[in-house]
Amino acid sequence: MPVSLRATISVVVIAAFGLLIVVVGAPGHGYPLIAGGVVVVAAVGLLMRAGPGSATRGPSGLTFAAGVLGALPNVRVDGGHADVILLEKGLVFVPCPDKTDDGDKRVGALLAGHDPADLATRYRYLAYDDVATVRVDRPVPIDATLLLHDGRTVTVRERWTAERVDRSEDVFLEILSDLRDKADR
Numbered sequence: 001m002p003v004s005l006r007a008t009i010s011v012v013v014i015a016a017f018g019l020l021i022v023v024v025g026a027p028g029h030g031y032p033l034i035a036g037g038v039v040v041v042a043a044v045g046l047l048m049r050a051g052p053g054s055a056t057r058g059p060s061g062l063t064f065a066a067g068v069l070g071a072l073p074n075v076r077v078d079g080g081h082a083d084v085i086l087l088e089k090g091l092v093f094v095p096c097p098d099k100t101d102d103g104d105k106r107v108g109a110l111l112a113g114h115d116p117a118d119l120a121t122r123y124r125y126l127a128y129d130d131v132a133t134v135r136v137d138r139p140v141p142i143d144a145t146l147l148l149h150d151g152r153t154v155t156v157r158e159r160w161t162a163e164r165v166d167r168s169e170d171v172f173l174e175i176l177s178d179l180r181d182k183a184d185r
Contacts, residue, residue, distance in 0.1 A: 067088040067089070067116045067117075068087060068088075068111060068116050069086040069088060069168075069171050069175070070086040070166060070167065070168030070171040071083060071086060071107040072084040072168050072172060073096070073100070073103025073106060073162060073163050073165060074163065075142075075156055075157065075158050075159065075162065076155075076156075076157040076159065077156055078154060079155075081096050081097065081098045082095055083103065083110065084172075085116065085119060086171055086172055086175065089127055090120065090125055090127040090128050091128075092116075092119045092120050092123050093123060093124040093126070095123070100159060100162050100163060103162060104164070104165050108165075126146070128175070128179060130148050130149055130150075131146050131148060131179050132148060132183055133146075133179070134146050134147070134176045134177075134179045134180040134183070135147070136177075136180075139173055140169070141159060141160055142156060142157070142169060142173065143158070144157075146176075
């Protein structure tokens with residue numbers, strides 16, 4: 001369902017970083033929306049691109065650019081270290097160093113240089129449809145267990161020292177909540 005053309009458009013320039021942030025938002029929503037055309041959202045090194053017809057709908061019904069909903073750098077996944085890319089249809093776990101330095105820049109460079117579909121085929125991908133239910137043991141930093149339909153589990157533990165990318169924590173918690181709610185139906 002397309003975003004209403006009555007959505008408000010804000011353009012913010014952050015001089016300290018030299019970034020231009022274009023946010024198209026429905027009134028009352030603080031999440032960035034991409035309604036169409038060619039728009040580039042750049043914030044703290046995270047680049048998300050959208051072209052005509054490439055906007056995708058997120059778990060809350062909001063529309064985000066090119067299927068990327070967010071990213072969580074430096075997360076422990078099943079005991080290993082990974083950057084978690086939050087996509088419209090699933091999660092991509094990209095192995096990363098155990099140091100938390102410059103995780104936001106590393107994720108930004110990764111997303112700027114690769115198509116999300118390419119990342120999903122190159123690295124471990126978990127489709128939301130494969131998740132049977134979710135248990136969130138702690139919301140900040142996120143400590144969650146995803147139980148898959150085949151009985152396996154995936155643990156995702158955000159580190160206290162991990163860098164934050166925009167509102168990705170909130171988006172991930174919303175995804176987890178949606179998955180849990182879907183399982184309860």
